[in-house]
Amino acid sequence: MTSLTSGGGEDAKARPPAASAVPACFNATCKGVDPKDAGCGDGAVTIADDWVSTMHVEIRYSSRCRVVWGKLTGARVGDTMEIATSPSQRQRATVITGHTKYTPMLPVGRQFSTQVSAVSVKGDPEHDIPAGYTLRVGADQDDVGTKSSRG
Numbered sequence: 001m002t003s004l005t006s007g008g009g010e011d012a013k014a015r016p017p018a019a020s021a022v023p024a025c026f027n028a029t030c031k032g033v034d035p036k037d038a039g040c041g042d043g044a045v046t047i048a049d050d051w052v053s054t055m056h057v058e059i060r061y062s063s064r065c066r067v068v069w070g071k072l073t074g075a076r077v078g079d080t081m082e083i084a085t086s087p088s089q090r091q092r093a094t095v096i097t098g099h100t101k102y103t104p105m106l107p108v109g110r111q112f113s114t115q116v117s118a119v120s121v122k123g124d125p126e127h128d129i130p131a132g133y134t135l136r137v138g139a140d141q142d143d144v145g146t147k148s149s150r151g
Contacts, residue, residue: 027066027107032091035105040065047146048116048139053127057081057118059139060102067105068139070116075099081118113140 023030023039035041040062047068049058054074061068070083075095082092083103091103108114115138123131 023062023065025065030065030067030105031089031107032104035060035062035065035067035069035102038065038105040067040105045144046071047143048137050135050137052120052133052135053124053129055079055118055120055124055127055129055135057116057135057137059083059114059116059137059143061108061139061144062105063144065105066108068108068112068114069105070103070118071100072102072118073100075101075118076120076122076124078121079119080121081116083114083116085112085114108141111141114138 025033025038030038030040043064044060044062046058047061049056056073058071059068060071068083070081072081077095079095080092081101081103082090083106084090085106085108089106091106093101093103095101115136118135120129120133123129123133
């Protein structure tokens with residue numbers, strides 16, 4: 001009888017690694033790239049976040065790609081978000097459909113600071129968020145490792 005599990009062998013050596021095993025970019029080559037498309041979302045952590053009612057903004061960090069990006073949930077179509085790092089790199093994103101949006105990534109060094117601003121453009125009267133309300137959060141290298149790795 002033949003075992004259904006492989007012990008490795010030549011077939012295992014010939015197979016390429018899973019797509020998520022190696023990110024598609026690293027640091028500067030990730031600038032402007034979608035974190036999920038690049039594989040940088042795997043193992044990323046939230047290093048800072050804040051809420052206003054149902055709107056939640058996060059700064060996400062990937063040590064394997066050495067990048068940051070913003071994540072906005074509980075948003076409405078038209079809401080915007082911008083992430084900035086020092087000295088003057090920026091990426092913007094606008095919610096087109098749904099309630100969640102990510103900014104493209106920005107590279108960071110070992111020492112960095114970053115800020116995310118999310119704007120509820122039309123507001124959300126049902127959840128007491130006025131039009132134009134801005135939710136801001138900031139982080140730096142000292143925040144890495146102090147938050148969880150959720151979504």
